[in-house]
Amino acid sequence: MIEVRAEGGIHLPQAGIWLDPRTARDFAFVSHAHSDHIARHRRVLLSGPTSRLLGVRLSGERVEEVLPFGAPRDFDRFRATLLPAGHVLGASMLLLEHEEGSLLYTGDFNLRPGIACETAAWAPAETLVMETTFGLPRYRFPPTESVIASFLDFCRETLEEGGVPVVLAYSLGKAQEALRLAADAGMSVMVHGAIHALAQVYAELLPDFPTFERYTAGRVQGKVLICPPSAAESPMVRRIANRRTVSLTGWAMDPQYRFRSRCDLALPLSDHAGYDDLLRLVEQVAPRRVLTVHGFAEEFAADLRARGIEAWALEGRNQLDLPLRITGPSATAPGPTPAHPEHETSPPGPLDGFGTLCEALAATTSRLRKIAHLAAFLENLEPADLRRTVAWVAGNPLPGRAGRRLQTGGALLRRAVAAAARLPEAEVRVATRRLGDTGLAARELLAGRTRPEPWSFAATEELFEALAGARGPVERTDLLGTALA
Ligand SMILES: [Zn+2]
Incomplete structure (x- = not known):
């Protein structure tokens, strides 16, 4: 072989x-x-x-x-x-x-x-x-025809109600699929600049590729707008007050995806x-x-x-x-991170939505809004994750074990981040002081230095349990550093 x-x-x-x-x-x-x-x-x-x-x-x-x-x-x-x-x-x-x-x-x-x-x-x-x-x-996807039908219904209904359907689709591949589907169904299509040059190549190479125009502010009403997911929160999209967003991705199979991506509809059209x-x-x-x-x-x-x-x-x-002939990854440096993640290769972790939830809760003082955010999030959770989420947002990392603490103070967090990022601790201290928060410093310092993997509620609880049960700060730093790396 x-x-x-x-x-x-x-x-x-x-x-x-x-x-x-x-x-x-x-x-x-x-x-x-x-x-x-x-x-x-x-x-x-x-x-x-x-x-x-x-x-x-x-x-x-x-x-x-x-x-x-x-x-x-x-x-x-x-x-x-x-x-x-x-x-x-x-x-x-x-x-x-x-x-x-x-x-x-x-x-x-x-x-x-x-x-x-x-x-x-x-x-x-x-x-x-x-x-x-x-x-x-x-990830057993539903029949493509039914996904496409839901997509076209969403676009048509939004247009009929006087809104702008904003389709979030990766700029190479999914965007051109969405373009063809909407245009072949008789809708006019505008595309974000990041999609336009690539769509032109499609139009050159595929003889029956439909026509489309590049996005111009003020001319989007009555049209379907296709944007890369990275543009979802951009001023360009946010200016469209009557927009309704639909995301096309295989990750839509995860019940939490719609909440995480903050779109009105998520459909599992996967490439x-x-x-x-x-x-x-x-x-x-x-x-x-x-x-x-x-x-x-x-x-x-x-x-x-x-x-x-x-x-x-x-x-x-x-x-x-593995058999000996297949060797493990070498120490080769990872390639540059693309400016616009456009790909479905890294699964969004189930916990991504939890971070967004916490940010949303912190961002409002309205009790009604907090309740609405929580309700939307809890709606699709498994029973075990419900228990965890409720305890965590109440500030209790170890549900059912009131009084036990993680004992992970600032100094220990900084040491763990330094270990995971392979940086001197002083650098983490400087970044923490500059950004005013160890979490923000960790995000900045660890970007591109770790291998992100999907991270579940269960894995988090396991880590919390391990931290609470650790024999001392050295073991706790080790546990945390390994989890971050
Ligand atoms: Zn690809």
Whole structure:
């Protein structure tokens, strides 16, 4: 079997190529043009549409090996065939054939028929390296037609009532899907500047792509406005007093998502495969070994192993169990963080909404408003999380154990943040003084230095219990530092 290494990117040393590395490499396969998959490589292997979209997003020179879909090409040490991945326009899977074995790398993929991109195709391979963003059974998406119908109903009703439907969709891929859906249903569409240049490439490459205009203030009434999620709270959007917002994302399957994203409606239109399609792909590729990346990689690999399939998360805790030929992540520095997170790869933690709730509660003195915020949040919680939330907002971190305290004062917090950020403690002290709050200092100092993972109510309670039961400040600092890192 071909050797696969996780070294701050997926490396195939025998073939001499990297797959979607986040840092600049000599030769890399770029599966698609989302910003967390691109970097300034010397030489890239990619599809024609990805090359065009990459040109919009990344300046500079590079040697491009552009391959049409389905036509194999021989390189020095391997044969490559690109297959459409159905994720965004141009997104490709790579079938790599080498004397050591064959490998199919999915990149980000989606098996439902493409609305504004190619429909996915795949091929059998000995090793399958697949993305598993939605690798839990709770991400079984409803039928696409019903999601699309709800989306169009929302837009039509909002327009009929004299409002502006504001669609929050990632600027490459989802935005162009929303554009096509709304325009093909007869609605006029305006797009945010971040979406416009990319939509122009779609219009060039897809002959029947509908017309659209770039957002101009004062001309949006009677139209559907499509914005990236990062613009949801921007002055541009907030100025539209009669707006109603809809968010299109697979994370809408989480009951808390709508609250977290503060939109009026959240619909699970995903450009990643849901749980069922992840399983379907494994079944059809029929590999001897599966390696998972992104999202719930460890959970999905464990799920496959329980079904009798050899499967491992390429990065993460289970690497200790991995066969020796797959090595763990190296100390390579992480790539630059994209200015506009536009991607569904990192799941929003269930606790994101809790932070927003606390901010909302603190921001108002009105008891009625506090009650409304709490009611909206509690509505969809599991019973165990209800108990936790109620205790926590009442200022009690250890429900059912009145009087016990966490004993995590300012000095201990600063030491834990310093340990997690690998910075001298003095730096944390300076930042805390400047920002007036250890929490704000932690956010600033830890940004880009940690590997964020979804963080649940249960994990928080576990941490609180551990802190309360710790034998002394050293153990407490350790517990907290590890949780933050
Ligand atoms: Zn992507």
